[in-house]
Amino acid sequence: QCEKFGLLDSLWLELESQFSYENAKPSIEDFVLKCFCTELWSQIDADDRDWLLNNVLKTGSGRATALAFMSGWRDSRSFAESHDVISKIIGQQLEVDSRCKTYDPIQLMECDTFEVVEQAIIRGLVGDLLDSSQKLDRLQFERVVSRRLVSHWCLSRKEYTAIYEALRNAEQLLFLRQQYVDGFYYDSAKAMYQSYVKELYLFDQAYRLFNEHVASVLSKGADILRQLDDEIENLYTHWYLYELGLGWDRLVESEQLLGNWKIEGVLQQYGFYETQVKSRLRSKQTKRVFVIISDALRYEVAEELTLIINGEKRFKAELETQLGVLPSYTQLGMAA
Numbered sequence: 498q499c500e501k502f503g504l505l506d507s508l509w510l511e512l513e514s515q516f517s518y519e520n521a522k523p524s525i526e527d528f529v530l531k532c533f534c535t536e537l538w539s540q541i542d543a544d545d546r547d548w549l550l551n552n553v554l555k556t557g558s559g560r561a562t563a564l565a566f567m568s569g570w571r572d573s574r575s576f577a578e579s580h581d582v583i584s585k586i587i588g589q590q591l592e593v594d595s596r597c598k599t600y601d602p603i604q605l606m607e608c609d610t611f612e613v614v615e616q617a618i619i620r621g622l623v624g625d626l627l628d629s630s631q632k633l634d635r636l637q638f639e640r641v642v643s644r645r646l647v648s649h650w651c652l653s654r655k656e657y658t659a660i661y662e663a664l665r666n667a668e669q670l671l672f673l674r675q676q677y678v679d680g681f682y683y684d685s686a687k688a689m690y691q692s693y694v695k696e697l698y699l700f701d702q703a704y705r706l707f708n709e710h711v712a713s714v715l716s717k718g719a720d721i722l723r724q725l726d727d728e729i730e731n732l733y734t735h736w737y738l739y740e741l742g743l744g745w746d747r748l749v750e751s752e753q754l755l756g757n758w759k760i761e762g763v764l765q766q767y768g769f770y771e772t773q774v775k776s777r778l779r780s781k782q783t784k785r786v787f788v789i790i791s792d793a794l795r796y797e798v799a800e801e802l803t804l805i806i807n808g809e810k811r812f813k814a815e816l817e818t819q820l821g822v823l824p825s826y827t828q829l830g831m832a833a
Contacts, residue, residue, distance in 0.1 A: 516566075517559025533587050533610055535563045540607040543600055549591075571609065571649045581612070581653070588613050602641045615650040615657055616721070622664050623725050626671060638668055656714050663710035663722060667729055669703040674732055681744030686752055687760050689744060694796070694818055697741070702797035704733045758823050766819045767833040792827055 512518040518528055534552035539560055554560050570580045588594070588611040597605060597617035602625070608614045622641065625633055642661050651657040673696075681697070683689040707729055711722050749755060759765060764772055777783050799816055806814035822833045 515559075516562050517554050517556040519555070529583060530587060530590075532563045532567055533584065534591070535560050536567045537593070537608060537610045537614075539564060540605075540610070541600065542604045542607065545599070548596060567610070577649075577653065584611050587611075603637055606641050606644050609649045612650050612654075615645070615648065618645060619657075619660055619664070619721055623721065626664065626667055626725060627728060633668065633671070635668070635672060639665070659710040659713045660722065663707050663714065664725075666703040666707040666710070667725055670700065670707065670729055670732060673700055673703070674736070677740070680740040683744065683748065686745075686748040686754060687762065689748055690760055690763060690818075690820075698795075698797040698800060700733070700737050700741075701795060702801065704729065704737075705795075705797065755823070758820070760820055764817070764819045766821050766830065769819065769833065790831065792831070 509518075509523045512523070512528060516528075516532075518531060520527055531552050531554055534549045535554045538546050538549040538553045554563055567580075571577055573580075593611045594613040594617065597614055600617070600621075602618045602621035605614055605618050605621075608618075618641065622638065625631070625638070642665050645651055646658060646661050648657075651661065681689065681692075683692060711726050714722060715726070754760075774786050774788065777786050796818065803814045803816045806812050822829045
C-alpha cells in the first residue's frame, strides 16, 4: 500500500527517525530482521554476541524503540500469531538454535524473541539438574524458572508452563535428596513422624506434582524430559521409598510398636469422633458437622488443599494428623 500511494520514501524516513534504521536498499524484510536481532542481542547477557551485530540497530534510542515495538507486537491479540510465524522463519535463517547452545540458561533468561531460545533454556536447566558433579544454585534456578513462566512462549504455549513446573518440582526432589544423602535416621518413631509432618512429605508432594506436569507434556510427544523423568523415578522409587521404609522399620522394631501401636502425643485414628466431632458438637453454636472421608488421601495432598482453602475468602482450614490403624487397609480405616 505504501508503494501504491507513493509513501515508501516517507516510510523509510520515519523508520530512520524512530528506529535509526538505515540501509542503501531498505526493505520491510530487512527492517524486521534488524528488530528481531536487536532484541535478541539486547537480551542475551553475554559478551559473545557478535554473530548478531551486523543486524543490530546502531543507536541506543533506536534499539529502545525496537524493543518496545517487539514487546507490543507479541502482546497484541491481533498480531501475536504473525510474530510467532516470522520468529520461526528468522530463527531458522540465523540458526539461533545452535547458537544458543553455547549460553547458560541464566544468560538467556530475559529472551523472548525466539521459541528455540525457550527450548535451549529448558535443555540447559535439565542438564544442570542431571549433572551431579556440580552444586546447583537454587536461587539462580528459581530466578530462571520464575522469569520464564511469564515469558511470551509460556503464556502462549501451555506445554512450556508444564515443563517449567515439572523442573521446579524435580529440583525440589533433588535438593531434598541431598539433605538426606545417608538415609533417614531418627532417635524415635515420634521424631520421624514429626519430621514427615514437617518436611519429609515434600518428597511425596514434589514427586506427584512432577509426574502430573510431565504426563501432560509426554502425552503430546515431547521427549525433552524423558531422561529427567527416569532419574526422578529412580530417586523416588528405588531410593526414597526404600530408605524411608528402612528407617521406619528400624524404629517400629526397636520400640516394639507392633505390640503397642501408639506414639506419645499423636492422636489415634479410632479416636476421631471423640476428638474432632463430638467436641465440636458440644458448642451451642454448632448444630451440624460434616465429615468428608476420602480413602487414601495422602498427607501431602491435604497440605496443598489446606493452602488452597486458606487462599480463598471467608474460609479457614487447619491441618492435623492422626496415627492410622493396623492393618492399614480401607475397611478398618473407614470404620475408625
